[in-house]
Amino acid sequence: MKQGHKIKFFFFVLLFLLLIPLSIFTGYEPISPLRLWQEIRQYEPTNNNLAIEIVLFHRIPRTLISILVGAGLSIGGVTFQALLRNPLATPYTLGTSSFASLGAYISFLGMNSFLSSISIPIPLSHLFAFVFAIGEVFFILLLIKTKQKISATLLLLCGITLGMLANAFISILRYWATPDKLVFMERWWFGSTQVLGYRSLIVVSIISIPTFFLLWSYSSALDQYTFDAEIAQSRGVNITKLQIHLFVIVSILTAVIVAETGPIGFVGLIVPHITRYFVGSSHRRVFPYSALIGSIFLLFCDIVSRKLFRTEIPVGIITTLIGVPAFLYILFGKNFKEWMI
Amino acid sequence: MNPILTAENLSFCYHTDERLFENIQLSIASGKLTALIGPNGSGKSTLLRLLAGIIPTKQGKIFLNQAPISSLHARERAKKIAFLPQNIFPIFPLTVFEIIAMGRFPRKPIFSGLTQKDYEVIDRCMNIMNLNRLKNRLYSELSGGECKRTLIASILAQEPEILLLDEPLSGLDLPHQTETLNHLQKLSKEGYTVVIATHEINIVARFAHEFILLSSDHQIIAQGDAEKTLTIDNLNNAYNTSFWVGVHPFTKGLLIEVEQKENL
Numbered sequence: 001m002k003q004g005h006k007i008k009f010f011f012f013v014l015l016f017l018l019l020i021p022l023s024i025f026t027g028y029e030p031i032s033p034l035r036l037w038q039e040i041r042q043y044e045p046t047n048n049n050l051a052i053e054i055v056l057f058h059r060i061p062r063t064l065i066s067i068l069v070g071a072g073l074s075i076g077g078v079t080f081q082a083l084l085r086n087p088l089a090t091p092y093t094l095g096t097s098s099f100a101s102l103g104a105y106i107s108f109l110g111m112n113s114f115l116s117s118i119s120i121p122i123p124l125s126h127l128f129a130f131v132f133a134i135g136e137v138f139f140i141l142l143l144i145k146t147k148q149k150i151s152a153t154l155l156l157l158c159g160i161t162l163g164m165l166a167n168a169f170i171s172i173l174r175y176w177a178t179p180d181k182l183v184f185m186e187r188w189w190f191g192s193t194q195v196l197g198y199r200s201l202i203v204v205s206i207i208s209i210p211t212f213f214l215l216w217s218y219s220s221a222l223d224q225y226t227f228d229a230e231i232a233q234s235r236g237v238n239i240t241k242l243q244i245h246l247f248v249i250v251s252i253l254t255a256v257i258v259a260e261t262g263p264i265g266f267v268g269l270i271v272p273h274i275t276r277y278f279v280g281s282s283h284r285r286v287f288p289y290s291a292l293i294g295s296i297f298l299l300f301c302d303i304v305s306r307k308l309f310r311t312e313i314p315v316g317i318i319t320t321l322i323g324v325p326a327f328l329y330i331l332f333g334k335n336f337k338e339w340m341i
Numbered sequence: 342m343n344p345i346l347t348a349e350n351l352s353f354c355y356h357t358d359e360r361l362f363e364n365i366q367l368s369i370a371s372g373k374l375t376a377l378i379g380p381n382g383s384g385k386s387t388l389l390r391l392l393a394g395i396i397p398t399k400q401g402k403i404f405l406n407q408a409p410i411s412s413l414h415a416r417e418r419a420k421k422i423a424f425l426p427q428n429i430f431p432i433f434p435l436t437v438f439e440i441i442a443m444g445r446f447p448r449k450p451i452f453s454g455l456t457q458k459d460y461e462v463i464d465r466c467m468n469i470m471n472l473n474r475l476k477n478r479l480y481s482e483l484s485g486g487e488c489k490r491t492l493i494a495s496i497l498a499q500e501p502e503i504l505l506l507d508e509p510l511s512g513l514d515l516p517h518q519t520e521t522l523n524h525l526q527k528l529s530k531e532g533y534t535v536v537i538a539t540h541e542i543n544i545v546a547r548f549a550h551e552f553i554l555l556s557s558d559h560q561i562i563a564q565g566d567a568e569k570t571l572t573i574d575n576l577n578n579a580y581n582t583s584f585w586v587g588v589h590p591f592t593k594g595l596l597i598e599v600e601q602k603e604n605l
Contacts, residue, residue: 086432087433217451221446224443224446226433227440228429230424231424231429231496234424235419236415237415237446238415276433276434281434281435282439
């Protein structure tokens with residue numbers, strides 16, 4: 001590792017380590033490390049252990065989920081950008097997240113209907129989100145196969161349009177939903193890590209941690225592929241296999257994250273750009289760094305979401321509030337480069 | 342001639358309703374610079390891709406030292422045959438060093454970084470193509486000639502035996518074309534087998550050892566040395582145009598021109 005990379009690495013790790021305690025001790029209920037320490041020292045099961053309970057069952061899983069989700073959304077973005085050879089392609093911009101949302105919505109609505117009689121070991125919302133996400137991805141692939149030349153604009157318009165379609169169906173479902181379900185669905189749809197517990201943490205980590213290493217193992221193949229598809233082929237990369245494997249892997253990752261937290265935008269779009277700005281384009285570095293920077297970004301947004309207003313707001317809104325100006329800065333800033341679009 | 346790459350009864354088409362190659366016989370001489378020449382649309386690029394093994398043949402086989410390349414594992418094939426397409430549009434910024442290092446791909450296990458051996462090969466390739474000065478420059482900031490040199494260095498880093506290059510001279514000015522051909526000739530003298538598809542007949546006539554002439558109806562008109570291949574009859578046949586072939590006053594090599602119609 002070169003000197004410059006070492007410094008960058010320590011800087012990001014330090015930032016990451018600083019945000020973790022900040023995330024644990026920030027929130028509606030003021031809990032200082034001192035208060036927590038006193039409660040731990042005087043611990044009696046019969047006491048009122050509010051601080052311990054909040055930290056243990058709320059803040060810690062929430063912090064860990066933010067880390068995993070931030071990392072997961074970022075590496076999903078990196079992969080889609082590389083696969084579609086387009087720096088704007090992410091599961092969010094290509095409508096994959098919207099379709100995952102639609103799938104999850106359908107399963108929420110059907111919770112007390114015939115759907116609940118199906119007994120499978122995975123949560124129904126995840127399964128539905130996955131089926132819809134992967135269906136959309138392959139539909140896009142099918143559509144662009146009919147064209148001789150695939151332009152970035154074509155691809156994005158295709159994804160955005162399909163995303164709108166998913167949103168239209170979501171609107172229908174919202175219109176039909178009974179008020180009690182609507183509240184839950186709306187809360188989820190804003191994108192939030194607020195009310196998730198250890199069950200979600202386990203589900204997200206089972207998917208996102210192996211996915212990270214799996215995607216990382218494709219680094220050099222992705223380098224070759226983003227450089228030139230034919231050279232990649234001549235060097236022994238099986239392009240069709242690479243595309244199918246990665247689309248399936250990222251669709252599973254996106255579906256699980258969306259099913260748990262709701263659609264959280266902009267992380268997958270801007271984090272890969274920020275990462276490449278710092279460490280270059282080699283995917284061997286881009287994957288781990290974007291996972292790190294992605295979790296820093298989402299942790300930061302999550303902390304802001306708890307402190308910005310008097311009541312907490314969903315983190316999906318904050319990522320957009322921060323993501324839009326950040327992305328505009330990338331587009332119109334003086335460091336803008338042709339390759340970004 | 343000692344053939345390293347041969348095609349036997351090769352047939353290929355992209356769509357079922359068209360004919361491209363039918364029953365083509367071809368052999369590439371080992372350790373020589375071979376020029377693949379023919380009019381636009383004659384199938385030069387397709388032939389190179391078939392030889393590189395990145396598109397499968399419909400019928401017939403391509404042999405690398407008697408072994409059919411379709412039976413080789415893609416990575417094993419890449420250790421022998423390297424391919425360079427005509428145009429390359431990388432989407433993310435890469436430095437010259439990074440691009441050359443990417444040539445090591447077929448020789449590296451999945452997770453390993455660059456080893457001492459890799460660094461040595463990369464350094465050697467940069468030396469061969471005179472790129473040391475440009476090591477940390479971004480590819481997007483290079484001139485056309487520098488781009489070509491970088492790409493050739495990158496496929497050299499694969500340590501192949503055969504280099505297949507599609508239009509390596511396009512977009513280069515005359516001195517840079519000469520420089521590129523000098524490099525390629527030097528490589529062939531070092532034992533590499535180099536095949537280039539090109540439109541620059543006159544300049545390759547000076548540098549290449551072997552020629553393969555394709556016609557507009559996808560037949561191989563002739564293969565062999567310049568005198569045997571680049572005759573008026575062969576060229577007229579291949580291009581459906583009247584050619585004029587003379588002797589270059591300075592180089593004493595061939596000078597090939599299209600006959601000028603008077604009332605054009």
